[in-house]
Amino acid sequence: MEQRELRLKEFAVELFKINAIKFGEYKTKVGLMTPVYCDLRVLVSYPKIMGILSDLIIDTLHTIESQEVICGVPYTALPIATIVSFKTNLPMVMRRKEAKDYGTKKLIEGIFQEGDKCLIIEDVVTSGSSILETTKDLIKEGMKVTDAIVLLNREQGGEKFLTQHGIKMHALLTMTSLMKYLKDAGCVTEESCKKVGDYLKNSQVTTNSVVTKRSKRLEMTFEDRFPYAKNEVAKRLFKIIIEKKTNLVLAADLTDATDILNLAESVGPHICSLKLHVDIVEHFNDNFTSTLSQIAKKHNFLLFEDRKFADIGKTVEYQYTRGVYKIASWASLVTAHSLTGHGVLDALLLARGSNELGVFLLAECSAKGSLIDEKYTNATITMGKNYSDLIAGYVCQQKLFVDEPGYLQLTPGVQLGVSGDDLGQQYNSPSSVILEGGADVAVVGRGITKAGNPENAAKEYKDLLWAAYLQRVKQ
Missing domain, CATH: 3.20.20.70 (Aldolase class I)
Structure with missing residues (x-):
C-alpha cells in the first residue's frame, strides 16, 4: 500500500473511532435517507485529527494549478480551511450564509483582488449544491472558481454535477474507499459494505432538480x-x-x-x-x-x-x-x-x-x-x-x-x-x-x-x- 493510501486508511479509522462515521438510518441535507452518515462537525474537538486532515488537503493542493485564496463552505469546513490557510500562508476569505444588515453588509469577508482564483474546501459532498452556492457568491465578487477539495465524496452525483458547472472536485475519500478501509481494519462487516454499496446504486441525487428546487x-x-x-x-x-x-x-x-x-x-x-x-x-x-x-x-x-x-x-x-x-x-x-x-x-x-x-x-x-x-x-x-x-x-x-x-x-x-x-x-x-x-x-x-x-x-x-x-x- 502506497504511503498516501496508508495515511488515508489511518485517517478513515480515526474518523470511525471518534464517531464521525455513523451507521443506522439518517436523513441527508438533500432529504435522502442513508444507512451511513458522516458527522464531521465533531472534528473541531480533535486537534490532532484536524492536523492530519489539513496535511492531506495540502498534499492534494500541491497537485492543483496555483490558487490565490481559499474559502471553506460554511460552516463545518471553515475551521478546516483556516488551518490550511495557516499552514500554507494562502489567504482565506469567508462566505457568510446571509449578508449583514449593518456595517459593510458584505457576503464575502476577507481581502482579495478581482480575478483571484479561489479554491473551495468542503467536508462532504452529496449533490454539490452547497459548493455551487458558495461558488456563485464568490463569482459575484469577481473571483474565479475552478477547483474544490472535499474530504468525502458520497458518490451520489455531486461530482458529475460540479463538473457540469466547471468545477473539478478532488476528494480525499470516496464512500467506496472509506468503507473498504474500514472493512480492512475490522471496523465494519462485509454485510455493511454491501448495504452501503446497494444504497449508493439506488440513491443517486438528481442534482439539477435539487438546485432548482432550492431556489423555488x-x-x-x-x-x-x-x-x-x-x-x-x-x-x-x-x-x-x-x-x-x-x-x-x-x-x-x-x-x-x-x-x-x-x-x-x-x-x-x-x-x-x-x-x-x-x-x-x-x-x-x-x-x-x-x-x-x-x-x-x-x-x-x-x-x-x-x-x-x-x-x-x-x-x-x-x-x-x-x-x-x-x-x-x-x-x-x-x-x-x-x-x-x-x-x-x-x-x-x-x-x-x-x-x-x-x-x-x-x-x-x-x-x-x-x-x-x-x-x-x-x-x-x-x-x-x-x-x-x-x-x-x-x-x-x-x-x-x-x-x-x-x-x-x-x-x-x-x-x-x-x-x-x-x-x-x-x-x-x-x-x-x-x-x-x-x-x-x-x-x-x-x-x-x-x-x-x-x-x-x-x-x-x-x-x-x-x-x-x-x-x-x-x-
Whole structure:
C-alpha cells in the first residue's frame, strides 16, 4: 500500500473511532435517507485529527494549478480551511450564509483582488449544491472558481454535477474507499459494505432538480422544505402542517375567553395554529392560557400571539416575558415589526431563554392605505436573514423570499365572497392567496368566527387552502 493510501486508511479509522462515521438510518441535507452518515462537525474537538486532515488537503493542493485564496463552505469546513490557510500562508476569505444588515453588509469577508482564483474546501459532498452556492457568491465578487477539495465524496452525483458547472472536485475519500478501509481494519462487516454499496446504486441525487428546487420555494412540498428550516418552532409548524394536511391559521379575534376556548376545541382538528390578540380578551387570567395550551396540545396546533412587537429592546423583553399576559409562557409564535431596528429581535432572542420561539416579521400588511413600501419590505427581509434561528417566516401579501424554502410566508386577510370591510381590511380568496400571493399558511378570521358553524367553516377553508397548495406544487 502506497504511503498516501496508508495515511488515508489511518485517517478513515480515526474518523470511525471518534464517531464521525455513523451507521443506522439518517436523513441527508438533500432529504435522502442513508444507512451511513458522516458527522464531521465533531472534528473541531480533535486537534490532532484536524492536523492530519489539513496535511492531506495540502498534499492534494500541491497537485492543483496555483490558487490565490481559499474559502471553506460554511460552516463545518471553515475551521478546516483556516488551518490550511495557516499552514500554507494562502489567504482565506469567508462566505457568510446571509449578508449583514449593518456595517459593510458584505457576503464575502476577507481581502482579495478581482480575478483571484479561489479554491473551495468542503467536508462532504452529496449533490454539490452547497459548493455551487458558495461558488456563485464568490463569482459575484469577481473571483474565479475552478477547483474544490472535499474530504468525502458520497458518490451520489455531486461530482458529475460540479463538473457540469466547471468545477473539478478532488476528494480525499470516496464512500467506496472509506468503507473498504474500514472493512480492512475490522471496523465494519462485509454485510455493511454491501448495504452501503446497494444504497449508493439506488440513491443517486438528481442534482439539477435539487438546485432548482432550492431556489423555488413555491414549487417545493412542505416535506422537501422541512430540512431547510432553521428555527425550531418553524420545524414544528412544518411537521404539523404535513401531519394534519392543513395550512390554515385561525385568527381567534374574540373578546370572551370562554368563547375562544370553545372555538379552539371545535376547530382544533382543522388548524395548524391559533392566533390571538390576547390584549383584547376580557376577564383574562392564567387559567385561560393554561386551558388553551391543553387544547392546543390535544389537537396538535401552535399558539400564536399577534403582538407585533415594535418598541425598544428592553420594553419588548418585558412585553414578551412579564406583565399580565406572560406571553413567553404559552405562545410558540409571535409577530414583530422591523420598524425600530434589530433591537427588537435581539431582545426576543435573549428573552426566549430555553423557550422555543418563532417570530414572523411583518414585511407587508393587508390594511388598505398601509405606509409600508417596497424599500421597507426589502429591508425587513434582509434583517430577518441575520436571525435565521429565530425567524419562522414573514407576514406578507405577495411572493417574496422565493429562494428561502426554510421560511414560511404567512398571509392574513382571507375570506370567501368578501372583498373588504369598512375599516380598511382587504380580503383574498383561499386559492388566490396561495396560488397568486405565494402564501404557505393563510390566516382566516371572521370567515370562521362569524360562521353559523365554525367547525364546518374551518374544514371548508382547510380543504380549499390545501387543495390550492397541492395545485401549486402539482401533487
